[in-house]
């Protein structure tokens with residue numbers, strides 16, 4: 108059995124969890140500028156944006172940043188994350204802060220178009236890692252862009268990135284290092300016109316979501332602010348399908364999977380999954396916590412049991428161990444380990460993600476689906492096809508409901 112290729116296709120994808128180039132024409136841009144915030148929300152998201160193409164990138168850079176030096180500096184940032192492979196956040200965080208994902212070019216193009224030359228506007232990217240999106244928002248012409256992240260290595264990378272930028276772009280960028288729930292936000296009160304938050308909400312408990320949407324965001328944002336969030340989708344793991352059919356509002360699942368790690372291969376990353384199970388989890392459990400039990404050590408291709416009492420597991424897990432792992436023989440793996448990992452994963456469908464925003468007084472203007480390479484997917488058969496081709500993330504563009512200040516402050 109070629110474990111390596113099987114692994115890469117199935118496990119890594121699930122574990123980390125045509126081209127109609129359409130630059131906005133100048134009359135559309137003028138209309139946008141004259142109508143201000145009202146027209147930002149109604150701007151269509153384009154079908155596909157190859158932002159490495161200067162003829163698409165240049166029109167979304169600020170009119171003040173049209174020199175060849177500016178365009179090339181912006182292009183270099185695009186190239187860092189355009190269709191990039193996911194990479195672990197931080198050098199010293201050992202994976203605990205998750206992964207950085209490729210840019211969402213169509214969504215970024217939308218934001219850059221909507222906020223082009225908005226010199227009086229302030230943007231904030233929450234948990235933005237090394238801040239390439241934030242830097243591009245400054246290139247689009249937002250007056251100030253704040254990048255927040257808890258990981259010091261990522262903030263350092265952002266500060267180094269800033270040094271490579273033209274001074275008039277760099278001066279618009281600021282970093283706020285630390286836990287977003289603990290940072291000092293007083294200088295931002297009622298000032299932020301735009302929030303970008305990718306792949307962070309699914310790290311949070313309900314209690315933290317409550318704090319974010321009623322304790323922090325309503326205080327720092329303007330009433331017209333746009334909030335753009337994306338989160339992990341359930342569609343990369345078949346095990347969520349039946350649970351979601353029964354409980355479409357569920358966003359929290361207890362997931363148990365049995366993983367094979369081959370020592371020395373791919374830095375000891377798990378490369379094969381014997382089984383995955385998922386069930387709806389009612390309790391407000393920390394999505395970052397997990398338990399890990401070693402079932403077998405593999406030495407000289409021999410399986411050496413590393414647990415004594417399989418009755419400690421639930422009957423369905425016991426059955427899976429007996430049927431999926433025990434009969435297994437692996438000739439081409441000399442050294443390794445088989446583990447059982449249980450954690451609580453949060454994943455959102457466009458519908459139940461929208462519901463959260465609505466619950467806190469926001470109106471969802473648009474939902475979007477993101478594929479493996481970061482591009483927006485127009486419509487996809489959600490549970491069909493190769494895992495890597497499916498919707499990886501879902502997102503929303505939302506605004507506070509304006510006719511009455513429904514924000515729960």
Ligand SMILES: C[S@@+](CC[C@H](N)C(=O)[O-])C[C@H]1O[C@@H](n2cnc3c(N)ncnc32)[C@H](O)[C@@H]1O
Pocket residue numbers: 196204205206207208209233234235236255256257258261285286287288304305306307310
């Ligand atoms: C899955 S990564 C996503 C990174 C980036 N937004 C992206 O989409 O590529 C989650 C990010 O959240 C950051 N993070 C985790 N907890 C945080 C917190 N409490 N406050 C601020 N950032 C946090 C991590 O350091 C990491 O950069």
